[in-house]
Amino acid sequence: MLRTATTLVLFVLSSWLSAVEPLQIMQNLDGDLSFVGDTPQESQQKLEQLVDAIAKGPAKTLMWSIGAGSDILYYQTKVASTWGWRRTKYHDDPKWKARIERCQRATEAGLDAPRIVGNRARERGLHFYPSYRMNDAHYCSDPLEYPLTGRFWMEHQDATIGATPVPGVEIYQHLLNYAREDVRAYRLGVILEAMDRYTDVMDGFELDFNRFQIFFPPGTASENARHLTDLLAKARQRLNAIATEQKRPLKLIVRVPPALKNCAWAGLDIPTWVRQHLVDAIVPAQVMTLSHDMPIDEFVQLAKPAGIEVIGSLYGRAGYHWPFSPENNTEAYAKEVSRTPGAPQFLGAALNQRHLGASGHQIYNYILHANPDVCAALTTQQGLRRYQVTTAYFHDKTDTYEYRKQLPAPLKTGEETTLRVLIGEDPSRGTVQLRLGLHGANQAYDAVTLTVRINGKPLPTPTPPVVTKGPRHGIAPSPATEAYAQWPVPAALLREGWNTVGITVTAASNPLQLVETEFALTPP
Numbered sequence: 001m002l003r004t005a006t007t008l009v010l011f012v013l014s015s016w017l018s019a020v021e022p023l024q025i026m027q028n029l030d031g032d033l034s035f036v037g038d039t040p041q042e043s044q045q046k047l048e049q050l051v052d053a054i055a056k057g058p059a060k061t062l063m064w065s066i067g068a069g070s071d072i073l074y075y076q077t078k079v080a081s082t083w084g085w086r087r088t089k090y091h092d093d094p095k096w097k098a099r100i101e102r103c104q105r106a107t108e109a110g111l112d113a114p115r116i117v118g119n120r121a122r123e124r125g126l127h128f129y130p131s132y133r134m135n136d137a138h139y140c141s142d143p144l145e146y147p148l149t150g151r152f153w154m155e156h157q158d159a160t161i162g163a164t165p166v167p168g169v170e171i172y173q174h175l176l177n178y179a180r181e182d183v184r185a186y187r188l189g190v191i192l193e194a195m196d197r198y199t200d201v202m203d204g205f206e207l208d209f210n211r212f213q214i215f216f217p218p219g220t221a222s223e224n225a226r227h228l229t230d231l232l233a234k235a236r237q238r239l240n241a242i243a244t245e246q247k248r249p250l251k252l253i254v255r256v257p258p259a260l261k262n263c264a265w266a267g268l269d270i271p272t273w274v275r276q277h278l279v280d281a282i283v284p285a286q287v288m289t290l291s292h293d294m295p296i297d298e299f300v301q302l303a304k305p306a307g308i309e310v311i312g313s314l315y316g317r318a319g320y321h322w323p324f325s326p327e328n329n330t331e332a333y334a335k336e337v338s339r340t341p342g343a344p345q346f347l348g349a350a351l352n353q354r355h356l357g358a359s360g361h362q363i364y365n366y367i368l369h370a371n372p373d374v375c376a377a378l379t380t381q382q383g384l385r386r387y388q389v390t391t392a393y394f395h396d397k398t399d400t401y402e403y404r405k406q407l408p409a410p411l412k413t414g415e416e417t418t419l420r421v422l423i424g425e426d427p428s429r430g431t432v433q434l435r436l437g438l439h440g441a442n443q444a445y446d447a448v449t450l451t452v453r454i455n456g457k458p459l460p461t462p463t464p465p466v467v468t469k470g471p472r473h474g475i476a477p478s479p480a481t482e483a484y485a486q487w488p489v490p491a492a493l494l495r496e497g498w499n500t501v502g503i504t505v506t507a508a509s510n511p512l513q514l515v516e517t518e519f520a521l522t523p524p
Contacts, residue, residue, distance in 0.1 A: 207235065
């Protein structure tokens with residue numbers, strides 16, 4: 001009898017796993033890894049080894065930035081600038097000296113990083129997309145001296161936006177202004193040069209409007225959006241011509257801010273891009289944090305009828321969170337907290353994005369193959385998954401290039417605070433626990449009691465929250481978690497898709513903030 005029951009369980013589990021739809025994974029890496037050898041030969045060898053390692057992982061597509069930012073490219077460009085085009089104080093800065101020298105030696109030796117990567121990718125069976133950052137701001141902290149400032153900027157300092165559209169981030173005033181025809185011509189020149197240069201190795205081209213998302217002076221994005229649409233149309237026209245010559249389809253992919261509202265704020269007219277079919281795939285993306293509730297479904301509703309894909313973005317940073325602990329005891333929180341998401345967070349975010357209609361997932365600036373736990377989670381979709389309410393990150397500028405987050409949220413005694421949590425699969429397949437992270441003047445929390453409702457149904461009141469003991473970190477506007485409260489959740493209370501969580505403080509000695517909310521699901 002026991003053998004029969006065990007066989008039945010294994011059969012059901014095997015059937016469920018075989019029915020799991022594979023996640024389509026893309027790897028996007030910036031140019032920082034292009035020339036890291038002490039000699040040009042070593043730089044090329046390390047690049048090829050990196051692509052070999054990526055090909056052994058779950059990613060089947062590789063996007064590679066053609067430059068360090070937008071203006072210093074990793075090949076002998078005739079349009080933009082290359083490493084060593086001028087000498088600045090950073091040549092003697094210990095943080096920059098070795099990198100500048102390595103990149104300059106490789107460039108002067110004629111190395112072409114995107115071509116090396118593209119050739120190796122094709123040999124290893126990977127799809128390859130050169131990627132270009134449309135208005136990268138890294139140089140803006142010190143534009144007159146910074147190693148990533150290009151010749152065009154130095155010779156066209158009157159072509160900047162002049163004032164920041166993001167309150168408190170003054171360096172953005174130095175970004176180039178796409179309302180200027182000469183700026184658009186310069187950027188388009190870089191794009192067309194790269195398209196022509198990598199025709200034989202690329203499967204398309206990616207335009208990254210998300211690093212950074214600022215193209216026009218404050219308050220002028222709407223009236224100037226047509227300029228970005230026109231530039232995109234010209235890039236599309238060239239790519240179509242190359243596809244005709246190559247007798248194979250080539251895709252144009254765009255990375256954009258995470259919500260349609262944010263895109264409109266930046267001057268990216270997504271509805272027109274879709275209507276005119278200027279792109280083949282859209283990658284809505286946050287800037288600095290892994291998102292579990294990015295509203296990509298609004299892109300899907302717009303793009304899918306036109307046959308345009310929407311691809312989710314998975315970022316290798318998050319808020320400072322402790323790993324989930326089923327026991328929720330003091331020992332579970334004695335170690336260092338981390339802002340690097342683990343496999344359960346990646347898997348939860350990926351399943352949520354697929355639930356909202358994403359056709360694939362782009363891993364951005366996170367070396368996926370070097371993290372076997374994350375690779376295994378995304379490949380097998382087994383093990384713990386954490387469905388979190390995305391917390392605000394320290395670079396979030398709400399309702400500019402980032403969508404408004406639900407957390408942190410104040411908890412007032414006697415008043416219910418309600419959040420929406422997305423669960424991108426059938427939660428009845430496993431056991432689920434709800435965990436809340438609290439912040440409130442570092443109190444002992446022994447006087448705190450909470451009540452919780454899930455989709456309108458109450459949960460039993462737990463024991464007092466467990467105070468964390470390890471080092472805590474918090475960066476405004478996300479205060480550090482000081483204590484966790486946790487409940488088992490009956491599967492009957494949950495549903496696949498959006499769930500509401502209502503939290504009420506019934507007793508507390510100090511004002512509290514809710515800084516984390518998640519469902520942790522352990523499959524059978």
